[in-house]
Amino acid sequence: MSRLTLAIPSKGRLMEQTTDMFARAGLIVRKVGHARGYRGEIEGLPDVDVAYVSSSEIAEALKVGSIHLGITGEDLIRENISDAVTRIGFVHKLGFGFADVVVAVPACWIDVSTVADLEDIAMPFRRRHGRWPRVATKYMNLTRRFFASKGFGDYRIVESAGATEGAPAAGTAELIVDITTTGETLRANGLRILDDGVILKSEANLLASNVAAWTPETRALCEDIGERLARAPRA
Amino acid sequence: MSAETTREFEALEAQAQTLMSVFTKAGYEAVAPAIIQPADVFLDVIGESLRARTYVFTDPDGAELCLRPDITVPTCRLHLARHVDPATPARYCYRGAAFRFQPQGADASHPREFRQAGIERFGDAEREAAEADVIAIVIKAIEKLGLKDWTLRLGDLGLFSSILDVAGISPRWKKRLDDAFLKPQSFREALKVFTSGASTTRLSVPAALLASLDSANRAASETAVATYLDDNAIELIGTRPLADITEHLIGVKESGDEKPLAADAAALIGRYTEISGPARTAGAKIAELVNGAPAGSSAALETYDRRLALLANAGIDLDRVTFSAEFGRSLEYYTGLVFEVRAKTLGPQSPLATGGRYDGLMRAAGADADVAAVGAAIHTERLLAALQGAAS
Numbered sequence: 001m002s003r004l005t006l007a008i009p010s011k012g013r014l015m016e017q018t019t020d021m022f023a024r025a026g027l028i029v030r031k032v033g034h035a036r037g038y039r040g041e042i043e044g045l046p047d048v049d050v051a052y053v054s055s056s057e058i059a060e061a062l063k064v065g066s067i068h069l070g071i072t073g074e075d076l077i078r079e080n081i082s083d084a085v086t087r088i089g090f091v092h093k094l095g096f097g098f099a100d101v102v103v104a105v106p107a108c109w110i111d112v113s114t115v116a117d118l119e120d121i122a123m124p125f126r127r128r129h130g131r132w133p134r135v136a137t138k139y140m141n142l143t144r145r146f147f148a149s150k151g152f153g154d155y156r157i158v159e160s161a162g163a164t165e166g167a168p169a170a171g172t173a174e175l176i177v178d179i180t181t182t183g184e185t186l187r188a189n190g191l192r193i194l195d196d197g198v199i200l201k202s203e204a205n206l207l208a209s210n211v212a213a214w215t216p217e218t219r220a221l222c223e224d225i226g227e228r229l230a231r232a233p234r235a
Numbered sequence: 236m237s238a239e240t241t242r243e244f245e246a247l248e249a250q251a252q253t254l255m256s257v258f259t260k261a262g263y264e265a266v267a268p269a270i271i272q273p274a275d276v277f278l279d280v281i282g283e284s285l286r287a288r289t290y291v292f293t294d295p296d297g298a299e300l301c302l303r304p305d306i307t308v309p310t311c312r313l314h315l316a317r318h319v320d321p322a323t324p325a326r327y328c329y330r331g332a333a334f335r336f337q338p339q340g341a342d343a344s345h346p347r348e349f350r351q352a353g354i355e356r357f358g359d360a361e362r363e364a365a366e367a368d369v370i371a372i373v374i375k376a377i378e379k380l381g382l383k384d385w386t387l388r389l390g391d392l393g394l395f396s397s398i399l400d401v402a403g404i405s406p407r408w409k410k411r412l413d414d415a416f417l418k419p420q421s422f423r424e425a426l427k428v429f430t431s432g433a434s435t436t437r438l439s440v441p442a443a444l445l446a447s448l449d450s451a452n453r454a455a456s457e458t459a460v461a462t463y464l465d466d467n468a469i470e471l472i473g474t475r476p477l478a479d480i481t482e483h484l485i486g487v488k489e490s491g492d493e494k495p496l497a498a499d500a501a502a503l504i505g506r507y508t509e510i511s512g513p514a515r516t517a518g519a520k521i522a523e524l525v526n527g528a529p530a531g532s533s534a535a536l537e538t539y540d541r542r543l544a545l546l547a548n549a550g551i552d553l554d555r556v557t558f559s560a561e562f563g564r565s566l567e568y569y570t571g572l573v574f575e576v577r578a579k580t581l582g583p584q585s586p587l588a589t590g591g592r593y594d595g596l597m598r599a600a601g602a603d604a605d606v607a608a609v610g611a612a613i614h615t616e617r618l619l620a621a622l623q624g625a626a627s
Binding site for chain 2: 083106108111113121144145151157190
C-alpha cells in the first residue's frame with residue numbers, strides 16, 4: 001500500500017483554521033511524537049503522512065512533487081509556479097485565509113486611480129527623478145504578469161522582504177503590490193488601492209501536485225479527503 | 236537545439252563563421268561584448284516585461300547582473316565605451332550566446348540559451364540606405380548558407396506617426412494615440428473612447444477642484460491641491476512632490492476640455508492599421524490613404540517607396556516582401572522600421588532573423604541624445620534547423 005503525503009501550514013492562523021476545517025470534515029489531525037515536531041497523522045487514515053511545513057515551502061513542494069497534497073494560499077501558488085495550470089490541481093477552496101493581492105499607491109496621489117493613470121505619470125516621473133517609479137513587492141511574478149496584461153511596463157520592481165506597506169513613506173519605492181484582508185494596514189500607512197488594482201482574490205486551497213508519484217491508492221485517498229472537505233460545514 | 240553533440244557544435248560553428256565572413260566583408264567590425272551585463276541597463280531600457288524573460292542574479296558584492304538577453308544592448312554599451320561622441324558612425328558584427336527564460340517551457344525553436352549572429356550600425360545619416368543595407372546583408376548571409384525559400388516581412392512604427400500627422404490632429408491626441416498604438420489589444424477600444432468624447436479618466440477628484448486649476452498659475456493650483464489634501468486629512472507621503480500631482484491634474488483637466496478625436500481621423504487611423512499584404516500593394520493602399528487625408532503629405536510615403544527601391548537595387552526580390560501596419564507594435568525597443576525573415580519550414584512564431592531601427596536605445600544606455608541605429612540578429616539554431624529541414 002503506497003502512502004500519501006499531505007502538507008499543512010506549520011504555524012499561525014492558517015494552521016489553526018486548517019486543523020478546525022479538517023475536524024469539521026471528520027478528519028482529526030494530530031501531531032506525532034513531540035508537540036514541537038513537524039510530523040502528524042489523520043485519525044482513521046493510517047496511510048496518510050502529515051507534514052507541517054511553512055506556507056511558501058508547501059508551494060515549492062507541490063511544484064516539484066515531493067508531496068501529494070498541500071494547503072496554502074492561491075497567491076503563493078500563482079507567484080511561485082510559472083506553469084501552475086499544468087503542475088497543480090486545485091482540489092478544493094477552503095473558505096478561509098482570504099487575502100487580496102492589490103496595487104496600492106499613496107492616498108495623496110489624488111491624480112491616480114487606475115493603472116492607466118500610473119502609465120500617464122510614469123514618463124513625467126522619469127523626467128524629474130531619472131528613473132521609473134519603483135514598485136515594492138514580494139510578488140514579483142504576479143506584479144509583472146498583471147501590469148503586462150494592462151500593457152504597463154514603465155516601472156521597476158524593488159524586492160521587498162517585509163513591511164512592504166512602509167516603503168512609499170520611507171522613500172524606498174513609490175507604490176506597492178501586497179496582500180491585504182481588510183485594508184486597515186494600507187490605510188494606516190497612507191495608501192489606497194487602485195480602482196482596477198485587485199490582482200488576485202486569494203484564499204486557502206487544498207491543492208494536489210500533478211507531478212508527484214500517484215498510485216490508484218493515493219488517488220483514492222485524495223478523492224476521499226477532498227469529498228469530506230467539500231461536504232464539511234464552513235466556519 | 237543546443238550544441239550538445241560535437242556534430243551539432245561543429246555545424247553551428249561552421250555556420251557562424253560563414254555568417255561572420257559575410258558581415259566582415261561588408262565592412263562590419265567583429266566584436267565580442269561581455270556575456271554578463273549590468274541588469275540595470277536592460278531593465279531600464281526594455282522595462283520589467285523583459286525581466287520576466289531575463290536571467291537576473293546578484294553577485295557576491297551585491298551588484299545586480301544578468302546574462303545578456305540579446306547582444307544589441309551590449310554592442311551599444313561597447314560603442315559608448317569607445318567613443319566620446321556616441322553619434323560617431325560605426326558598424327559592428329558579432330556572434331555568441333544570449334539567454335532568455337521561456338515561460339511556456341523551452342523547446343527546439345525557443346531555447347533558453349541560443350546563439351545569435353548579428354550586425355548593428357550607428358550614426359548613419361542616410362536612414363533608408365542603412366536599413367536596406369542591413370536587410371540585404373542578412374539575406375545575403377542566409378542565402379550563402381543555402382537557404383533560398385525565405386520571405387521578408389516589414390513594419391514601420393515611424394509610419395504610424397506620419398499617418399497621425401497627415402490626419403490633422405492636435406499634438407495631445409497624437410501623443411495619446413502614439414502611446415496607445417503600442418498596445419494592440421486595447422487600441423481599437425481606445426480609438427472608440429477617444430472619438431466618443433467620453434472622459435478617459437475616472438478620478439474621484441471634485442470637479443470644483445479641477446476647475447480651480449490653471450496652467451498659467453501653478454503656485455495657486457498647488458495651494459488648491461494642498462488645501463484639498465488638508466481638508467480631507469490626506470497626508471502627503473512619498474517621493475512624488477505636490478508639484479507633480481498638481482501638474483498631472485492640470486493635464487487631466489486640459490485633456491478633458493479638449494474636443495474629441497474627429498471621426499474621420501479615427502477612421503483613417505483604423506484603415507491604416509488594417510493594411511497588410513504584399514509590400515507593393517500595401518504601398519499603394521497607404522498612398523491612397525495619405526492622398527485623401529486632410530493634411531496630405533508625401534514625406535512618409537517617399538520613405539516607404541525609397542526603402543523598397545533600395546531593397547530592389549540591393550537584389551531583394553520584392554515579390555517575397557510583405558508589409559503589415561500592425562507588425563512591430565509589441566517589440567521591445569524599436570522606433571521605426573522593423574523586419575523579420577522567415578523560412579517556410581519554421582512557421583511564423585520562429586523567425587530566422589529579426590531587426591529594425593532603434594534610435595532611442597543609445598540614449599537609454601547612457602548617451603545624452605538619440606543616435607541613429609539599425610541592426611539585425613540571426614537566430615542561428617533556427618537557421619541550421621531550416622537548412623537541415625531543407626536538406627532532408
